[in-house]
Amino acid sequence: MRLHRLEMSAFxxxxxxxxxxxxxxxxxxxxxxHGDTGAGKTTVLDAIVFALYGEVPGAxxxxxxxxCDTADPATPTRVSLELSVQGHRLRVERNPEYERPKKxxxxxxxxxxxxxxxxxxxxxxxxxREGITRPAEVRPTIERLLGIDAKQFCHxxxxxxxxxxxxxxxxxxxxxxxxxxxxxxxxxSAVEKWFRDTRHxxxxxxxxxxxxxxxLLARLTQVVGSEPLEEEDRAxxxxxxxxxxxxxxxxxxxxxDRLRRRxxxxxxxxxxxxxxxxxxxxxxTARSELDELAAESEQHGAARAELEAARRAxxxxxxxxxxxxxxxxxxxxxxxxREARAACPDVDTDSPxxxxxxxxxxxxxxERAAVLESLESEAEQQRGDRERITELDERIETDAAxxxxxxxxxxxxxxxxxxxxxxxxxxxxxxxxLEVVRKNREExxxxxxxxxxxxxxxxxxxxxxxxxRRAVDDHQSARAExxxxxxxxxxxxxxxxxxxxxxxxxxxxxxxTRHPEPAEPHEGTxxxxxxxxxxxxxxxxxxxxxxxxxxxxxxxRECARLREQVGERTEQWLRSELDRTTSERDRLSELVAQRDxxxxxxxxxxxxxxxxxxxxSELAERLATARSSRDSLAEQVRERExxxxxxxxxxxxxxxxxxxxxxxxxxxxxxxxxxxxHDRASDRESEQRAELARTAADxxxxxxxxxxxxxxxxxxVEELEEWLAxxxxxxxxxxxxxxxxxxxxxxxxxxxxxxxxxxxxxxxAAQEAATTAADLDRRVDEITELGRQLRDSWKELEPLEAExxxxxxxxxxxxxxxxxxxxxxxRSYVLAARLEEVAAAATQRLGHMSDGRYSFVHSDEQGxxxxxxxxxxxVVDDYSGRTRSTxxxxxxxxxxxxxxxxxxxxxxxxxxAGGAMLDTLFIDEGFGTLDGDTLDLVxxxxxxxxxxxxxxxxxxxxxxxxxRIPVRLRVRKSRGGxxxxxxx
Numbered sequence: 015m016r017l018h019r020l021e022m023s024a025f026x027x028x029x030x031x032x033x034x035x036x037x038x039x040x041x042x043x044x045x046x047x048h049g050d051t052g053a054g055k056t057t058v059l060d061a062i063v064f065a066l067y068g069e070v071p072g073a074x075x076x077x078x079x080x081x082c083d084t085a086d087p088a089t090p091t092r093v094s095l096e097l098s099v100q101g102h103r104l105r106v107e108r109n110p111e112y113e114r115p116k117k118x119x120x121x122x123x124x125x126x127x128x129x130x131x132x133x134x135x136x137x138x139x140x141x142x143r144e145g146i147t148r149p150a151e152v153r154p155t156i157e158r159l160l161g162i163d164a165k166q167f168c169h170x171x172x173x174x175x176x177x178x179x180x181x182x183x184x185x186x187x188x189x190x191x192x193x194x195x196x197x198x199x200x201x202x203s204a205v206e207k208w209f210r211d212t213r214h215x216x217x218x219x220x221x222x223x224x225x226x227x228x229x230l231l232a233r234l235t236q237v238v239g240s241e242p243l244e245e246e247d248r249a250x251x252x253x254x255x256x257x258x259x260x261x262x263x264x265x266x267x268x269x270x271d272r273l274r275r276r277x278x279x280x281x282x283x284x285x286x287x288x289x290x291x292x293x294x295x296x297x298x299t300a301r302s303e304l305d306e307l308a309a310e311s312e313q314h315g316a317a318r319a320e321l322e323a324a325r326r327a328x329x330x331x332x333x334x335x336x337x338x339x340x341x342x343x344x345x346x347x348x349x350x351x352r353e354a355r356a357a358c359p360d361v362d363t364d365s366p367x368x369x370x371x372x373x374x375x376x377x378x379x380x381e382r383a384a385v386l387e388s389l390e391s392e393a394e395q396q397r398g399d400r401e402r403i404t405e406l407d408e409r410i411e412t413d414a415a416x417x418x419x420x421x422x423x424x425x426x427x428x429x430x431x432x433x434x435x436x437x438x439x440x441x442x443x444x445x446x447x448l449e450v451v452r453k454n455r456e457e458x459x460x461x462x463x464x465x466x467x468x469x470x471x472x473x474x475x476x477x478x479x480x481x482x483r484r485a486v487d488d489h490q491s492a493r494a495e496x497x498x499x500x501x502x503x504x505x506x507x508x509x510x511x512x513x514x515x516x517x518x519x520x521x522x523x524x525x526x527t528r529h530p531e532p533a534e535p536h537e538g539t540x541x542x543x544x545x546x547x548x549x550x551x552x553x554x555x556x557x558x559x560x561x562x563x564x565x566x567x568x569x570x571r572e573c574a575r576l577r578e579q580v581g582e583r584t585e586q587w588l589r590s591e592l593d594r595t596t597s598e599r600d601r602l603s604e605l606v607a608q609r610d611x612x613x614x615x616x617x618x619x620x621x622x623x624x625x626x627x628x629x630x631s632e633l634a635e636r637l638a639t640a641r642s643s644r645d646s647l648a649e650q651v652r653e654r655e656x657x658x659x660x661x662x663x664x665x666x667x668x669x670x671x672x673x674x675x676x677x678x679x680x681x682x683x684x685x686x687x688x689x690x691x692h693d694r695a696s697d698r699e700s701e702q703r704a705e706l707a708r709t710a711a712d713x714x715x716x717x718x719x720x721x722x723x724x725x726x727x728x729x730x731v732e733e734l735e736e737w738l739a740x741x742x743x744x745x746x747x748x749x750x751x752x753x754x755x756x757x758x759x760x761x762x763x764x765x766x767x768x769x770x771x772x773x774x775x776x777x778x779a780a781q782e783a784a785t786t787a788a789d790l791d792r793r794v795d796e797i798t799e800l801g802r803q804l805r806d807s808w809k810e811l812e813p814l815e816a817e818x819x820x821x822x823x824x825x826x827x828x829x830x831x832x833x834x835x836x837x838x839x840x841r842s843y844v845l846a847a848r849l850e851e852v853a854a855a856a857t858q859r860l861g862h863m864s865d866g867r868y869s870f871v872h873s874d875e876q877g878x879x880x881x882x883x884x885x886x887x888x889v890v891d892d893y894s895g896r897t898r899s900t901x902x903x904x905x906x907x908x909x910x911x912x913x914x915x916x917x918x919x920x921x922x923x924x925x926x927a928g929g930a931m932l933d934t935l936f937i938d939e940g941f942g943t944l945d946g947d948t949l950d951l952v953x954x955x956x957x958x959x960x961x962x963x964x965x966x967x968x969x970x971x972x973x974x975x976x977x978r979i980p981v982r983l984r985v986r987k988s989r990g991g992x993x994x995x996x997x998x
Contacts, residue, residue: 015160016933019096024085026057029991034983038996040965042981044956047969049985054992055969059172059936065095065106066156067164068129081112084991099159103134106152131155169919172936190885193845202841209825220818227807234800237793252801259797263790270787273780280776284769291764297755300748307745314741321734326713330721333709340699347692354688358681372686379679386672392654393668399651406644410637417633420626427623434616441612444605451602455595462588464579471573478566485562489555499548502540842885846872849885856918863910867892938969953978
């Protein structure tokens with residue numbers, strides 16, 4: 015990948031359009047990017063990354079504030095980058111999402127993020143010639159062409175020396191995390207986790223199966239009542255239990271058969287005694303029943319006579335009921351006749367007039383009513399017209415009142431319209447005032463939060479400083495202790511060497527094989543282990559001291575930030591001001607929300623004024639019409655009333671007089687009908703009484719009254735029939751029993767109790783034996799079934815135990831435990847191989863830049879205290895021939911090692927990703943730590959990169975580099991925005 019041209023506008027500190035021609039800068043293969051602090055050097059690199067991937071490196075990507083604050087509203091925020099990848103030239107253009115003023119109207123609008131990719135020559139195979147205009151497709155295309163994502167690009171094309179210096183000094187975990195992100199080896203961590211999760215899951219399943227087996231064994235021991243001994247084989251114990259319980263069950267079954275035969279014999283004897291006792295009891299009961307019936311014979315005769323008389327009186331009673339009904343009908347007709355005569359007192363109905371004469375009189379009344387019926391429609395019209403006049407009067411009164419009310423409303427409308435216009439004007443001014451109040455409230459809210467956080471932050475600052483002082487004291491004590499231990503060890507070194515001497519072996523000091531007076535250890539002697547422990551403690555406290563210093567500085571910075579945000583304002587004042595501003599914001603927000611409502615209200619008032627005028631005109635026309643109709647209708651009513659008054663007579667209405675005549679005719683008809691019904695009912699009652707006397711005589715009664723006295727209720731008749739039938743049945747049953755049991759004497763005595771007692775004893779014994787046998791059978795069945803399940807469970811557990819043991823051992827090895835002698839996880843092993851490649855590539859760079867003194871070496875040894883190894887990176891010092899920790903390098907040496915490591919890592923990542931060769935690299939800062947000679951060596955190394963066809967851009971403040979590098983890209987800052995210029 016080679017960069018050709020970068021163009022940006024309103025991006026970061028660059029207000030105006032800026033153009034960077036990388037073809038001009040890369041003519042010599044090396045250029046310098048320099049400028050004042052804050053001018054925008056890093057923004058140039060951000061623009062390159064943003065154009066390619068749509069994001070900027072590090073924490074700056076989280077702010078989303080990429081637009082220049084001082085840019086002209088009409089200037090768009092845009093970045094355009096031309097580059098070549100694998101011989102294909104393309105242009106990538108992007109603009110971020112940002113707020114800009116609306117082109118029409120007030121307020122802001124959001125400019126959406128856009129991106130496009132244009133091919134400037136023949137595109138690669140599979141790509142469309144027209145390019146890409148969808149933002150979601152641009153980034154995947156760039157990643158596919160370069161073979162690396164945004165984070166990898168920032169590590170291999172933009173080499174931040176501070177990051178690699180930290181990588182150089184990082185521990186194994188931090189170094190592993192970075193390598194994992196660069197090389198994409200998270201799948202190996204996933205493999206480790208899969209093995210751990212699988213082992214956990216299989217182990218849980220195995221424990222469940224073991225638990226099932228243990229539960230089966232526990233159930234079996236509960237059934238058996240005993241447990242196997244610890245040293246006893248469980249299978250042998252199970253077999254013995256099964257045989258023992260089988261024998262015991264067979265013995266119980268034989269005893270049960272014997273006792274069942276005894277119970278059957280006793281039950282047969284008891285059944286015979288009970289049958290004899292029942293026969294004797296039946297004979298005694300029959301004798302007693304016949305004696306009782308003989309004593310009640312007189313009562314039985316009286317009941318039979320009463321029943322026979324009641325049966326004869328039944329037909330007489332039926333005729334008597336008919337007489338009663340005829341008499342009741344006569345009484346009803348008499349009542350109806352009296353009521354009809356009372357309803358028509360002015361008609362002479364006492365004389366025995368024929369009903370037909372009364373009906374003729376009723377006809378004459380109906381004829382007179384028919385004459386009046388023709389006048390009812392005209393009377394109805396009269397009532398309707400009077401109601402119409404009343405309605406017209408009410409309508410005239412209502413419309414007049416409505417007109418007066420409308421006149422009053424018209425008088426009030428001008429003032430209401432003026433108030434509505436003032437409210438609309440206030441709502442239209444609210445948005446501008448609301449924006450100012452919102453910004454002021456946000457600042458007050460942030461300051462109030464800072465004021466509330468400040469006391470706790472100051473407390474944390476004091477506590478952090480106290481912890482820092484304690485950490486310094488602890489480290490000084492540990493350092494003094496280490497010095498004391500080293501001095502003691504040096505003092506006792508002779509005794510330590512003497513402890514390793516054996517007779518006949520050469521002394522490491524004098525070479526002699528005889529040791530007549532070896533040195534003896536004294537009371538304060540210490541060994542190498544004591545010194546190692548003291549050194550590790552001093553190193554641990556040194557790390558603790560550095561950590562506490564960093565935390566204290568961070569707490570101090572946090573306090574300073576909060577104090578600056580709060581200023582001289584108090585929390586109470588801020589809270590009061592925030593409440594006031596909040597109330598004002600809510601009031602203005604409500605006004606903004608009411609803009610449309612108030613405008614609608616104003617329009618409604620103006621429209622209402624017009625509607626009221628139109629309505630008053632309509633009311634005036636309607637009042638005139640109603641008054642004219644009312645006067646005409648009143649004249650017609652007066653003329654019609656004169657005719658109707660003559661026909662009404664003394665009645666209020668024509669209808670009332672006609673109804674009176676019709677009712678009078680109906681009453682006369684009722685009298686005629688009642689008189690005819692009374693005559694017929696009287697004749698019927700006389701006939702029924704004669705029939706009653708004849709029926710009583712036919713059934714053997716002297717008078718009807720005697721027959722009626724003999725009648726009984728049906729329930730009494732049924733009771734007598736049932737009682738006499740029961741008497742007959744009892745007598746017949748008793749005599750049948752005596753005939754059936756003629757050979758049984760009532761004096762026979764039977765002892766059922768003794769036979770029952772013997773049967774109970776036999777039954778209890780058999781039941782107890784059956785319970786014992788059933789319990790043994792049940793236990794044998796349970797033992798057999800549980801034994802089968804337990805043997806199946808043991809059989810299923812054997813392969814599971816073997817499989818889990820293999821999985822457990824393999825999981826330990828993959829996770830750096832168990833038989834893994836190096837204590838390296840699978841992830842660490844893979845990353846160690848990558849780190850070894852990086853160390854080999856970086857050694858080529860470092861050897862040249864350090865004039866052959868230093869080279870990298872990868873170590874897979876374990877860390878202190880048994881920590882896992884595999885990712886340790888050390889340097890070999892050719893001057894001393896010893897391997898050193900990268901933490902012992904000086905500032906300049908650290909820069910050389912970091913630069914070599916960055917270049918080596920870039921080579922390995924590019925090769926690993928399989929993407930395009932990165933022909934343009936940027937190296938950010940770090941050159942100020944080098945002396946002149948070392949700087950020469952670094953420049954030579956960079957010349958080698960340039961000779962290899964790469965373009966290298968150095969980002970630095972070092973003045974000497976300006977003298978060494980003739981081509982420079984200068985960044986200048988000003989109030990009007992930063993600018994870029996190429997200097998040669």
